[in-house]
Amino acid sequence: MAIAVERIVGPFLQGGLVVTTDKPARCPKSMMVREAGHPLPDYRGQKAAHEILQLVDSLTAQDLILFVLSGGASSLLSAPSPGLTLQNKRETTRALLRCGATIREINIVRKHMSAIKGGRLAAATPATIYALILSDVPGDDLSTIGSGPTAPDPTTYEEAFAILRRYRIWTALPRAVRHHFQRGLAGTIPETPKPNTPIFRRVHNCIIGNNVQAASAISRQARRLGYRSLILTSQLTGEAKEVGKVLGSIGKDIDRIGRPISRPACIILGGEPTVTVHGSGKGGRAQEVVLGAALAIASQRKLWVAGLGTDGRDGPTDVAGAVANDRFVAQCRAKGLDPHRLLAMHASYACFQAVGGHIRTGPTGTNVNDVYLILAP
């Protein structure tokens, strides 16, 4: 995104600061680049966040900020509220991840422990902000993407406190964290900037890429190739292997009753299924969805299921995703593999490695969640 900004409006830029994960493949030439920790924030991210806050604080109402934001910023930009340490935030985040809080809930808490999230970046400068946002959040909620540094935050200290209580981690939190939330509840430290406050008259948040666009592009390409196409959702959630069964269920009726559309059919779903890991196998959510679907369609004919992460990386593997057809399960068994068992062990990678079907794109540099296809040519 930064490289694209440099290419398009480079001559007008007075400076720039990029915060990214370790070892970016390419960097913009005219901007400072900072690497920082992800998915757990680190001190490098904290330093970068303070640099950004100083930079925007030095601007005037005549200045214009182009703020390009994509998923992952929640951990890359870490500026603990006064009185809190990064360690406090990390411990709180870890406790929330462990107890099964949703990403939305985790972000509500994080936004109320931050000097940059929940709209506080926008509040820290008098400049006009154009935020160009790539959404990795199903539904594109501005206050959730990267914890919404430039978005109004409708959530409150009360809600954050309720989440910490609901998951029963409140009493286990560091004293400084509890003290911070108690001050928030008492109103002695400022809330995040709320919708309809004057700050947001000079802030323009634009979604420039999301899962709907990816799904629509696939749909257009499918039609160009002669398929009927149908987008079912861009907000797919659920345990990956069970989502796979549902995809299989839908695929199976294309021939039998011509529903939801008849051949040649391309059914598209976007979103982000989850994997609750029990074993230590190698795999990713897209590979699990595809293997789950492959098991469901094993008795069909000429039916394909594919899935991939748009960032080019499916879980902790070197592939973007996978594709399988109605013969895939038989091919696994012919290689001596038990796909049921491997799926249960979260070791889907091995099946595609043995039979073929891995999709390799390399890192794409952007993330608009996953896309899944049911294909009946």
Added chain:
Amino acid sequence: MAIAVERIVGPFLQGGLVVTTDKPARCPKSMMVREAGHPLPDYRGQKAAHEILQLVDSLTAQDLILFVLSGGASSLLSAPSPGLTLQNKRETTRALLRCGATIREINIVRKHMSAIKGGRLAAATPATIYALILSDVPGDDLSTIGSGPTAPDPTTYEEAFAILRRYRIWTALPRAVRHHFQRGLAGTIPETPKPNTPIFRRVHNCIIGNNVQAASAISRQARRLGYRSLILTSQLTGEAKEVGKVLGSIGKDIDRIGRPISRPACIILGGEPTVTVHGSGKGGRAQEVVLGAALAIASQRKLWVAGLGTDGRDGPTDVAGAVANDRFVAQCRAKGLDPHRLLAMHASYACFQAVGGHIRTGPTGTNVNDVYLILAP
């Protein structure tokens, strides 16, 4: 079904025998009625099966049998192969249920331990057979519905044996069972009748009701009421609460991107999700799907999800299913209930009992699986 046959062709009937579960609400007047065990077969079912086999054996090629069959017959009609006892079959069925075998796999084994299933009823008579079949099997596979007493059986002793080995229960089976399968593998006892054998020239298997018909009827009624309607599948499978999330995912994009159809929308799915029970809570698969979906759509507006068993009974409860909307979860919380926790405990019933939303039809007398609706009026 028997009462309908009696009403329509009563004067032509020479006799009839009905095997049903305990205490049927109504009985045909001109037929013998036998009650038998379900879902585990018992000696009453064994006696009834032998009565049926004797009855059809006494007929000639000039006779016509109307064989009305619905789901559940697998356990209601139990005729162990010569050399096996009902206890042998029960133990084998129980072992298969416990180890997570699919219903298809269980039926392959059962058919090869039976004197009536897997087409053996058809093989036991010279009469012409019209089998009128109500399907509770996604995809309507004739050899699976009620284990297919009148359907050709493509499966073999080899396959049954492979299943018993795959789930590692072979060595734990009673000696008589292992002996039986060894004889089957050796070819010293007859296989089930296979497709394209002369027997099936005088056997006519007709599906007279299935999930597709139920879904289509709902679709027609929805259109009559002014909705756009879309049937996604009639073969829905997957863990109920995860299936609920997928239904919620689909519902959420109706407003946002008008996919897969725009308001007023009625999206229909048929099938039979499963519940892997961990707790001891009260609930059923349809109630779990609906509660899972309700949690996913809690931040939407004017969105409804409903699901019910077409037999009028959702799991071990007194209701057919449930309906919930985007406000349901908030209403649960207002009553002091934690719907997330109750769903995890498989105690969905309590939520609908407290807030409302149970669908009560009473027993319908037929089962064509479940139907699920996503409604955006």
